[in-house]
Amino acid sequence: MSPELAQEATGRPTGDGTSLVHAVNVTKSFYGNQVLKGIDLDVHEGEVVCLLGPSGSGKTTFLRCINQLETINGGRIWVDGDLMGYEDRGGTLHRLADKKIAAQRREIGMVFQRFNLFPHMTALENVAEAPVHVKGVDKKTARAEARELLERVGLGERCDHYPAQLSGGQQQRVAIARALAMKPKLMLFDEPTSALDPELVGEVLEVMRELAEGGMTMIVVTHEIAFARDVADRVVFMDGGVVVEQGPPREVIAKPQHERTRAFLRRILAEQHESPEPSPDAINE
Numbered sequence: 385m386s387p388e389l390a391q392e393a394t395g396r397p398t399g400d401g402t403s404l405v406h407a408v409n410v411t412k413s414f415y416g417n418q419v420l421k422g423i424d425l426d427v428h429e430g431e432v433v434c435l436l437g438p439s440g441s442g443k444t445t446f447l448r449c450i451n452q453l454e455t456i457n458g459g460r461i462w463v464d465g466d467l468m469g470y471e472d473r474g475g476t477l478h479r480l481a482d483k484k485i486a487a488q489r490r491e492i493g494m495v496f497q498r499f500n501l502f503p504h505m506t507a508l509e510n511v512a513e514a515p516v517h518v519k520g521v522d523k524k525t526a527r528a529e530a531r532e533l534l535e536r537v538g539l540g541e542r543c544d545h546y547p548a549q550l551s552g553g554q555q556q557r558v559a560i561a562r563a564l565a566m567k568p569k570l571m572l573f574d575e576p577t578s579a580l581d582p583e584l585v586g587e588v589l590e591v592m593r594e595l596a597e598g599g600m601t602m603i604v605v606t607h608e609i610a611f612a613r614d615v616a617d618r619v620v621f622m623d624g625g626v627v628v629e630q631g632p633p634r635e636v637i638a639k640p641q642h643e644r645t646r647a648f649l650r651r652i653l654a655e656q657h658e659s660p661e662p663s664p665d666a667i668n669e
């Protein structure tokens with residue numbers, strides 16, 4: 385279906401008709417400093433997109449714009465056909481009421497570098513809290529679902545532990561379960577493993593891999609190149625507020641087209657003592 389047809393059929397633009405996320409020419413400035421310089425990105429349902437890029441390139445800002453934690457200065461973002469944060473009245477955008485924005489945000493799960501669990505609540509209570517207080521799910525159902533989710537992230541035995549009694553990796557898995565408890569259409573991850581001790585990274589990535597295999601649509605900002613290579617359907621490399629290149633991991637990671645991508649990957653892979661596949665030379669071709 386052409387974009388025009390997709391729009392005509394639903395009244396709501398969805399890129400090529402199958403995009404869950406459809407971002408067009410998104411710009412964002414902080415105090416005159418333009419951080420996003422026109423980002424276009426489509427993410428299809430069930431797709432896993434890894435967002436790579438150097439520090440300050442705008443990755444977090446872009447995720448926060450999708451989720452309306454930041455307002456955008458230009459462009460538009462649709463999630464599942466909903467224009468995020470705004471209503472389009474005859475071509476003019478009007479900011480939605482906070483309540484409506486909160487409702488849009490509930491459809492999107494976000495996992496941050498720091499897990500920010502409530503310290504005075506057990507793992508189970510942390511996961512059950514939003515469904516009860518935000519969605520009005522009855523307590524018994526929410527607790528049963530929370531238990532299932534904690535089992536799914538390998539923490540069935542830790543339901544009654546408080547965050548302080550859990551390792552960083554376990555806390556991050558609780559945070560993932562907490563986001564999933566709202567039954568989101570889309571999951572955004574912002575460097576979910578970068579605050580963890582190296583030996584705890586794998587268990588969190590494993591949960592994310594399972595989530596991806598289960599068909600969740602995910603945008604993952606990460607420096608874990610091996611994860612991106614193995615799990616992503618597409619890798620998007622950002623630098624200086626623009627998308628420099630994107631494509632299947634085998635292309636972007638193994639044979640990047642742009643010098644900026646090559647330089648970034650060289651640096652990251654050297655830090656991670658990893659060699660790109662299929663051979664280190666591929667990157668210099």
Ligand SMILES: Nc1ncnc2c1ncn2[C@@H]1O[C@H](COP(=O)(O)OP(=O)(O)OP(=O)(O)O)[C@@H](O)[C@H]1O
Nearest residue numbers: 414415417419437438439440441442443444445446
């Ligand atoms: N609230 C803010 N106020 C002012 N400037 C900001 C704000 N948030 C981000 N910036 C600036 O926007 C730019 C992009 O930041 P952003 O956090 O999106 O980058 P990033 O790609 O996520 O980097 P990192 O890999 O370090 O997390 C940076 O120059 C940052 O200083």
Ligand SMILES: [Mg+2]
Nearest residue numbers: 443444445574
């Ligand atoms: Mg960031």
